[in-house]
Amino acid sequence: MVTTPAFRRLPRAVREQQMLDAAVRVFSRHGYHGASMDEIAEKAGISKPMVYAYLGTKEELFVACLHREGTRMMEAIAGAAVPDLPADERLWRGLRAFFGFVGAHRDGWAVLYRQARAERAFADELTMMRARIVEVVAGMLDHALRAEGREVAETELEVVAYALVGASESLADWLADHPDADPEKTATRMMNVAWLGAAQLLHGHTWHPGMEGM
Amino acid sequence: MVTTPAFRRLPRAVREQQMLDAAVRVFSRHGYHGASMDEIAEKAGISKPMVYAYLGTKEELFVACLHREGTRMMEAIAGAAVPDLPADERLWRGLRAFFGFVGAHRDGWAVLYRQARAERAFADELTMMRARIVEVVAGMLDHALRAEGREVAETELEVVAYALVGASESLADWLADHPDADPEKTATRMMNVAWLGAAQLLHGHTWHPGMEGM
DNA sequence: GCGTAACCTTACGTACGAGTAGGTATGCTC
DNA sequence: GAGCATACCTACTCGTACGTAAGGTTACGC
Incomplete structure (x- = not known):
């Protein structure tokens, strides 16, 4: 039978x-x-x-998940933020792709990412992924700066880029926790914070201690 | 004997x-x-x-840690960011206190931020603490806006505040991983990103899709 | 049609760590 | 200095879940 x-x-x-x-x-x-x-x-x-x-093993399995999902996200962003466009246009498209991805994978990516941060074993993997994104963002800022004839120390640039990436990650987290929130709108809000702040820096405006109230 | x-x-x-x-x-x-x-x-x-x-139990012990460290942090910030000061001064003092705290309590921060986020059981506790901070920041922005006769929807304000808080958290994370980094400098950088971006919003400048390259 | 390799299973060893039972010592009060 | 409450310990139970050994089954080449 x-x-x-x-x-x-x-x-x-x-x-x-x-x-x-x-x-x-x-x-x-x-x-x-x-x-x-x-x-x-x-x-x-x-x-x-x-x-x-x-x-x-379980650890290897988790890394494999992280890798696959991370690669997918990177591809989604890379596919959107084509070079040879003005920096703000690239940033906007990149952000939109990023939040679109997170919005579409609420259960997947954001949570996986949260888990990875907690475990020492995955810190390296995570650090490398974030470093790639920070590099891209820093590159955008640097490019825009040079176009205006300005120049900023690399560390400075990196930290600003890090802050922007961090803000995006947090909003992504927020998005994951609010199922009815709109990814597009979230991206717009992030763009407001990031680009308006960055634009100020581009134009040579900087804030420093002692100038409060100006 | x-x-x-x-x-x-x-x-x-x-x-x-x-x-x-x-x-x-x-x-x-x-x-x-x-x-x-x-x-x-x-x-x-x-x-x-x-x-x-x-x-x-282990869970209760962790919550106790969370509570103690969280309270300490809140007190450090609250003690610095006194009311009745201009919004930017308050923001600056708050940021400085925050990064100072993280720099001095790297372990405590790691517990609060990295571990608690990963575990569903502690998410609520965390969310509430963050909510309190977001509320304070949103309040600052709102106050500054009203002083200039402007008004912004509450949700909008909250998301912007959330992004700023997120950026700070990320920089704090960065700080925790770089033992030789200077908390004061980190705070200054955060202030640059946050306040310059916020200042733009205060003056009525907003970014929206379709205005790239302007 | 038959062997071989890849696919797939049940059933287990084992280690680790949360939480506890029950008993000992110490200091404080009167 | 007797009694009592509180600080403290050794040594255990027991569940859970990672990882594996050894064996059954299907497809495919020749």
């Missing part, structure tokens, strides 16, 4: 994606520690040893 | 503080889950049942 098995065998590449899908869902629901490999396997419709065979 | 005991008995209040000190250190080093009650007890120079007797 040959019963057609409910779930056919599938090639490795397909299963891996199913596992990653399940892992992202479970990790984002229960957190890194709260998630169990058993549940991930179950949600992926597969047994636990397969997960270990394909994606390795 | 009466050997003087190496560690004398201490009143409850003192031991509780020692336990909290140890807990903050351990939590910030290994994360909420990575930390073990045994290690916390050991670092506090006491045995585990005492921790349970005084501060309760």
